[in-house]
Amino acid sequence: MAENRLTQIIKPALADLGFDLVRVLLTGAPGGRGRRHLQIMAEPSDLSEMTVDHCATISRHLAAVLDVEDPIREAYLLEVSSPGMDRPLTREQDFERFQGETIKVTLLRPLDGRKRFRGTLAGHDEQGRICLDTLAGRLTFTLDELDQARIDPTEYFSVPRRGKEQKQRPLAEASADQPESV
Numbered sequence: 001m002a003e004n005r006l007t008q009i010i011k012p013a014l015a016d017l018g019f020d021l022v023r024v025l026l027t028g029a030p031g032g033r034g035r036r037h038l039q040i041m042a043e044p045s046d047l048s049e050m051t052v053d054h055c056a057t058i059s060r061h062l063a064a065v066l067d068v069e070d071p072i073r074e075a076y077l078l079e080v081s082s083p084g085m086d087r088p089l090t091r092e093q094d095f096e097r098f099q100g101e102t103i104k105v106t107l108l109r110p111l112d113g114r115k116r117f118r119g120t121l122a123g124h125d126e127q128g129r130i131c132l133d134t135l136a137g138r139l140t141f142t143l144d145e146l147d148q149a150r151i152d153p154t155e156y157f158s159v160p161r162r163g164k165e166q167k168q169r170p171l172a173e174a175s176a177d178q179p180e181s182v
Helices: 002-017 052-069 092-097
Strands: 019-027 036-044 076-081 102-111 114-124 130-134 137-141 146-151
Touching: 002 019, 002 036, 002 052, 036 052, 052 076, 092 114, 102 137, 114 137
Parallel strands: 036 076
Antiparallel strands: 019 036, 102 114, 102 146, 114 130, 130 137
16 A cells, blocks of 8 residues: 555656656565665656666655655655566566566466466566466466566576587687686
8 A cells, every 4th residue: 555655645746857657566564673665666767778867866866856755754765767687577568568578477366277387478468467478378467467577687697508529628728818817
């Protein structure tokens, strides 16, 4: 409930600066030990690159807005960030924009005995449900059935294995201009 109220405050404040809200996440129990943590993920409305300066500008602006509105009674830590490479997919437009990407999905309720799936985002079906092509077949779901979804960047970090025809050179032959380690 608190996140809905925060979204109502933060979304227009970000729009005034030319940014779109990706996610609001408030963690820590009210009245619990330690500070609460308010994480805001945003991106430029024109989909340009998010910079550290953008995050600083947003942080200063939101701190002022949140001080006036005072939606969180306890002390909290405000964190503003870009969605990153493993960005969460939280809005309908995210599922359109990242069609063809590999994503990881966790559903609220099991489907065929599973809640977690990985596959290629394949757009929407005729009923408007989100489609995910997995190794086991096509999975369809709505945003209401979704616990979380995020881009899986592991394919960008995978290193292709060397073929049998490629032999690894001994360390001494690796490069003439690199000093040897002792």
